[in-house]
Amino acid sequence: MLWMSAVDMGSPVFITVGVALVTTLLLVHMRRHAQTTQPLPPSYRGWVPFLGVGLAFLKNVNDFLIKMHTKHLNDSPFRIYVAGKWWSLVYALPDVKLVLNSKESDLSFLEGFADLMQDMLPKGFTFIPRHHFFLPLFRDANMQWFCNLLAAEAKTQIPLLFHAPSSSSSSSYSSSPSSPSAPPGLIDLFDTCRHLVMRLNLRVLFGPHILKDGRYGQFYECFDVIDPEKGLVDMMSSLLLGPRKKEQAWVKIRGLTEEALVLYRKAKEERGREGEVGEKEERAESVLDLLVRQEVGGLDLEELVADMFAFVFAAFTNSFAVLAWCIWELAGNEEVRSRFVAECTTSSSGSCSSSSSSSRYRDDSVEKLEQQKMRQVRSDSNKKTSKCKADDHHLSNIENMRVGKAVIDEVIRLHSPGLFFRKVVNPHGLLLSTGHHVPAGDFLAFSARHINTLSSFYHSPLDFDIDRFLVRDEKKKAGIFALQWGGGRHPCLGARFAALEILLVLREVFGEEGKGEGKGMRLWRVTEEVEVSKGQVGTSDKPVHPVYVGVLLKGEEEVRE
Numbered sequence: 001m002l003w004m005s006a007v008d009m010g011s012p013v014f015i016t017v018g019v020a021l022v023t024t025l026l027l028v029h030m031r032r033h034a035q036t037t038q039p040l041p042p043s044y045r046g047w048v049p050f051l052g053v054g055l056a057f058l059k060n061v062n063d064f065l066i067k068m069h070t071k072h073l074n075d076s077p078f079r080i081y082v083a084g085k086w087w088s089l090v091y092a093l094p095d096v097k098l099v100l101n102s103k104e105s106d107l108s109f110l111e112g113f114a115d116l117m118q119d120m121l122p123k124g125f126t127f128i129p130r131h132h133f134f135l136p137l138f139r140d141a142n143m144q145w146f147c148n149l150l151a152a153e154a155k156t157q158i159p160l161l162f163h164a165p166s167s168s169s170s171s172s173y174s175s176s177p178s179s180p181s182a183p184p185g186l187i188d189l190f191d192t193c194r195h196l197v198m199r200l201n202l203r204v205l206f207g208p209h210i211l212k213d214g215r216y217g218q219f220y221e222c223f224d225v226i227d228p229e230k231g232l233v234d235m236m237s238s239l240l241l242g243p244r245k246k247e248q249a250w251v252k253i254r255g256l257t258e259e260a261l262v263l264y265r266k267a268k269e270e271r272g273r274e275g276e277v278g279e280k281e282e283r284a285e286s287v288l289d290l291l292v293r294q295e296v297g298g299l300d301l302e303e304l305v306a307d308m309f310a311f312v313f314a315a316f317t318n319s320f321a322v323l324a325w326c327i328w329e330l331a332g333n334e335e336v337r338s339r340f341v342a343e344c345t346t347s348s349s350g351s352c353s354s355s356s357s358s359s360r361y362r363d364d365s366v367e368k369l370e371q372q373k374m375r376q377v378r379s380d381s382n383k384k385t386s387k388c389k390a391d392d393h394h395l396s397n398i399e400n401m402r403v404g405k406a407v408i409d410e411v412i413r414l415h416s417p418g419l420f421f422r423k424v425v426n427p428h429g430l431l432l433s434t435g436h437h438v439p440a441g442d443f444l445a446f447s448a449r450h451i452n453t454l455s456s457f458y459h460s461p462l463d464f465d466i467d468r469f470l471v472r473d474e475k476k477k478a479g480i481f482a483l484q485w486g487g488g489r490h491p492c493l494g495a496r497f498a499a500l501e502i503l504l505v506l507r508e509v510f511g512e513e514g515k516g517e518g519k520g521m522r523l524w525r526v527t528e529e530v531e532v533s534k535g536q537v538g539t540s541d542k543p544v545h546p547v548y549v550g551v552l553l554k555g556e557e558e559v560r561e
Helices: 010-037 054-059 060-071 094-101 109-117 131-137 140-161 189-206 217-228 229-233 235-273 285-296 301-332 334-350 368-391 394-399 402-414 448-452 473-482 495-515
Strands: 078-082 085-089 184-186 419-424 443-447 522-525 548-552
Touching: 054 060, 054 078, 060 078, 060 085, 060 402, 060 448, 085 419, 094 419, 094 443, 109 419, 131 235, 131 301, 140 189, 140 394, 140 495, 184 189, 189 217, 189 285, 189 495, 217 235, 217 301, 229 394, 235 301, 301 495, 301 522, 301 548, 334 402, 334 495, 368 394, 394 495, 402 495, 443 448
Parallel strands: 085 443
Antiparallel strands: 078 085, 184 548, 419 443, 522 548
8 A cells, every 4th residue: 555655635736537437437327327227118028038039930920020110119120039149129210210320329220230141151151341351343344344244145045944854854964943833834933943043143243164064063063052031931940950060051152162262273273275365365254353453352262252252141031032023023914014015115225235245164963954055145145245235334324224133123012021139239238219228238229111111201011013113213211221132331332233134134034025026035924822931030031832934934935835
């Protein structure tokens, strides 16, 4: 205690410092006490350890939320305990805006997503921000390239994957996307779109060799094992699947990515030895080419695996379903389809698809079936090459397809059952507009279905009506609450790419109708009523049973009839 004897405890300096410390401690205590005295939202833990109310919640998510919302008047919040985590559900619009617009220091999307997915994704995948990869990748300078590549590849892949197998020919498709039980002349729409989008995205990422020697099929199987929405749709199936299989699938994906990188480098070396320079050398064939030229993170294997997984993950769980719903809605709505076809005819006047995008390597199982189609694609593309180089408006032609974009917007509005959520990371928690206190560690969430069907925003909200975005401008009326590809401070980084991909596929599927009878593909609904998963809390409605559509490719009418 010698230091005390050396200090004059009665000095003004000592008194001032002491008062300041005591005041600070009192203010901190009063702030914490004021926050903790605010009531928590009504909380429901349930009676099952760890699962809480998870069984009732996942049995029918929307019905559960509707009942709970009805039980708590005046848009009051409530808390539910599901799978070891507390979720605070909000309905008052100021609190919904809080979820969308709060700073990362208060509500974190990245921490929340990583926490939520930790038991559903392989441990080897880390949710470090991937902005260093996606922001430079989707810059304006690259979007025309994406447009040309996707247009040409869609022209190749769609006739293959939308070819409805007959009873005699279905066995020839060892990698057929259609369900093995699909009736002759029909395809399983959602399964086919899932394969289509994944093939397009893998092709864009790695180059044409990725679709050869069964590599695509191996990638697909791995993603199907890892798919986290299986855990969201049916938690028990995820638990029964076990983490071991997911870890094995992740190791397999890493190995396949490493193999793809080796093949890419080998192809580059061969082209260099053969002296292929000039135009061919300047023409990017894959995202790997862009990474090399732009030096975006280099080609480090571990980062490449994570970036590739994030890129394909979004397509595998969400954009394929948006595409499938768009096709299903257009196939069953003649008036909207005719407007879209007319728009395709107008936009195609400046369309192009570079012959450089034609794949040189294909799945062995479909290569013979493709040869005739590919010869025609190359012939047509070569005729248009000079026009494509000079046409800088092709991307704008696609992105200005107002009817097509309205179809996508309406599909997302009508078929998004997900919960928008953030994790409360502010150590003091958050105070809601209703006066309730949400503690740190909770997931603060709201129902996208509820917001997307509010009659105060949308006229006849349960109807499919693209004119709400073309004529009545209900998207502007909804403002920040018009939820599309993400929302608030965290919109989807790949939203522009996904919309472009969907528009190009839709134009390829339906656009030829505008050129006269027998000129293009004919597609119609066979499954009229689609039962969606009631336990879906993911990104887009997924059907419980196969959704069949009938397909006639160009020139097949006579054969089928």
